[in-house]
Structure formats: structure tokens, C-alpha cells
Amino acid sequence: MINEIKSGFNNADKLMQLKKACRGFEEIMVQKMLEEMDKSIPKDPLIKNDAQNSIYKSMYINAMSKKISDTSPFGIGKMLFNSLRAYVEYKKDAPLKKLKVKSLKMEMDFKPIKNNTNMKLIRKVINKAAKRYSVPKNLIYGIIKTESNFNPKAVSKAGAIGLMQLMPQTAADMGVNNIWDAQQNIMAGVKYVSKLINRFKNTKLAIAAYNAGPENVQKYNGVPPFSETKNYVKKVLAYANNKY
Numbered sequence: 001m002i003n004e005i006k007s008g009f010n011n012a013d014k015l016m017q018l019k020k021a022c023r024g025f026e027e028i029m030v031q032k033m034l035e036e037m038d039k040s041i042p043k044d045p046l047i048k049n050d051a052q053n054s055i056y057k058s059m060y061i062n063a064m065s066k067k068i069s070d071t072s073p074f075g076i077g078k079m080l081f082n083s084l085r086a087y088v089e090y091k092k093d094a095p096l097k098k099l100k101v102k103s104l105k106m107e108m109d110f111k112p113i114k115n116n117t118n119m120k121l122i123r124k125v126i127n128k129a130a131k132r133y134s135v136p137k138n139l140i141y142g143i144i145k146t147e148s149n150f151n152p153k154a155v156s157k158a159g160a161i162g163l164m165q166l167m168p169q170t171a172a173d174m175g176v177n178n179i180w181d182a183q184q185n186i187m188a189g190v191k192y193v194s195k196l197i198n199r200f201k202n203t204k205l206a207i208a209a210y211n212a213g214p215e216n217v218q219k220y221n222g223v224p225p226f227s228e229t230k231n232y233v234k235k236v237l238a239y240a241n242n243k244y
Helices: 002-006 011-040 051-071 076-088 119-133 137-148 168-173 182-200 203-212 214-220 227-240
Strands: none
Touching: 051 168, 119 137, 119 182, 137 182, 137 203, 137 227, 168 182, 182 203, 182 214, 203 214, 203 227
């Protein structure tokens, strides 16, 4: 790795390449650790170990690995970078620091929860999320109704999971460690909705962004001209007017 970095770059470029390589190493290491943790989790006999679930696990592990390495709360990539930096900068007789890596422990659960989630529990979590993130309760109900029809085990063709149909990367960004858990799923989804409302200062645009992505709302400077998104916004607002 060091020899490749040394050739053809100035010091700033070398350090940038080294940092990128260290981050990549950390991401791969974390990914392998998460995969080993997943193997140790007892399998739920009610859940099929099919290709779809395997693909989800892989997507989620990759998203979590990238998130952990990017935020680097454990500093493995940073420690490696600091250890090799002097050598890359060609400092004469600069000794390589001994790298000490503390053990990484993390709880991770990929098992879908049993289908015993009821409206009483959902209402309780929605009320909690609404207060914490200042999002109207009826809007949350409308999104959940449209996204999953209150089914905590719902999985879309695109890989969205649970009551609020979170994508693995979004779940990782919102700090979720079990996307199947009803409370974590709702809290993360509402947190994301809150961010979209704060960004666009408009509930309708936030709903559109939840469906089509904030980039598309920004691109079209309004609700994107997609029939799916237009219908989605109408459904959420219609359901939000109902009483639950």
C-alpha cells in the first residue's frame, strides 16, 4: 500500500490517498466483524433464510460498515493513518508507531421481529416520535399507512424495510441497529421526515422527498413529475386526515 502511494504524487496527494486507503481498510475490517457477529445470532425458525433476506443482510452490513468507518467512533482508520503518515511524508528515520487496536464490540440483530406488533404499541411509539422530532402525528400515520399498511415485516422490491420502509443506508444514517424493530424503525423514519421538513420548509415537499429522494425535489424545485410520487403525496395527505 505504501509503495503505491509513494509513486507519482506530491505530499498532499499522498496523504489524501493514504487516508482513503486507511478508511477503506477500516470499512473492510468492520464489515468482516459484522458478518461474524451475524453468524453468531440464533436463527429464527419462522423466518426463511431466502435470497431476499440474504441480499438485505449484505446491503445492511455494507451500509453499516461504511457509516462506521466514515464517522470513525473507534478511530481504527485514524490510528493507522497516524502510524503511517510520517513514512509517507518521507521524514528521515521516522519510526513507525506501533498500532494498538482495542476490541470492537457491537450488538447487531438482523432478525425480523415476530408479527405481534399492534396498533396500541404503534400509537405509543408514534406519539413519542412526534414529540421528539416535532412532526404531526397524523402525518406519521399517513406515511406508515401508505408505506407498509402498518406491517412491521413489509419488504419492498427495492429493499425498503419495516413500518416506515427504511432503506438500509437511511437506517444506518439515522443510527438504527435493528431495522426490523418497530420502535427503532418508526423513530428513525420520523427523524428523517423531520430533517426533510426542516430542509424544504414545506410538508408536501418533505413527503415527496421521502418517496423520490431529496435530490429529485431539489432538481425539479418542487414535487418531482413522477406519477408514483404525485400519487404517493396524495395518499399520505389523504390518510393523514383520517383518525386512527
